[in-house]
Amino acid sequence: MMQPGLTDHIKKYISLTDVEEQQIRDAITAKTIKKKSFLLEPEHVCKELYFVSKGCLRLYFINKKLNEQIILFAIENWWMTDYESLDSGRPSSYYMQAVENSEIISITKTKLDELFTAVPKLERYFRIVQQRAFAATQTRIKYIYSMSDEERYHHFSGLFPAFMQRVPQYMLASYLGFTPQFMSKIRAKKI
Amino acid sequence: MMQPGLTDHIKKYISLTDVEEQQIRDAITAKTIKKKSFLLEPEHVCKELYFVSKGCLRLYFINKKLNEQIILFAIENWWMTDYESLDSGRPSSYYMQAVENSEIISITKTKLDELFTAVPKLERYFRIVQQRAFAATQTRIKYIYSMSDEERYHHFSGLFPAFMQRVPQYMLASYLGFTPQFMSKIRAKKI
DNA sequence: CCAAAAAATGAATCAAGATTAAGAAATTAG
């Protein structure tokens, strides 16, 4: 079953000729991945970028206290990769895992670089996508530094009520930077 | 006095013809700004991007407790703007201020958009720059979530000893997300 | 449908860092 996939997303930002669209399709690989399966594990070099057509991914690492620490989620129409590893060629320190059964489009860094040469317009698409991602992360830092954990929980659940339903609470707690126990405590206060 | 400016930085990532270089020069404005002067204040719409040729900028806001909270520094060869305001046209909530007397290159969003049309190659430059900025912010979030404030202080001062000397301690404390008092406490332990 | 695993809750104690309130040191401007 065909998802409203990558090229549709690209066409929201730039126009594509049929030829260009085909060049893109030739460079990418669609895959279906099951919940809990991994796209990347620590010590492996990250060689691909992933676009979520359907489903949800998380990027996390194991901190010193041996807890999972989620850095980022990606849902429909978001890209995810470990740019640090991808750019440097050094091993990643992250796990990238499907939180739900997901439809993913992957492209290797090599293929993407070729694609940038073949379809230079794509630079624009990625520039815009990257800029949005940066702005979102910037805003996240603002919230981390300006709200208490409890405030951030309420703020986040106000902004993304649907997403709250989609992932286990302990993952949200991790993403928001506190413990599941504390999350329970907040929720118990007022529902 | 001419700084090794923007076009030199651009040419680290893409090649430019003399014509293209001139087109860029025509679109930008160089300015010298004094320490403590503002490039952006809250309630104003951010209409420009700034590139630091020399000096240092900070982006901060006033939090609920009426303290300055620094979101980001920019030193030589970094861009700074409020993408949220720039993209949406809504008023910013940030101050952007020179931490040192600085040499800045500014370009309006309008001019930059024109420049992208005139010199499409620039999309690539900004895509790469944007990607690095995103990766850096991502890494920052990782550190926020995986280290204690004290650890983060030591980590940061290990990575950027020169920068530590450049800005007042209370600004570093703010950037790292804790109070100047706590910073003094850490420093008193062991120097 | 049931057993096992995963996820959520609860309560007691603890620790990192904030807050408050001085005061000392360093910078800056006139």
Place this chain on the structure above:
DNA sequence: CTAATTTCTTAATCTTGATTCATTTTTTGG
């Protein structure tokens, strides 16, 4: 050179959220 402002430090107390450990609830797989 000196007053004024800015920056840094110290110490006592307070708060938020972590830790620990146990239990309950929910989900999943066979």
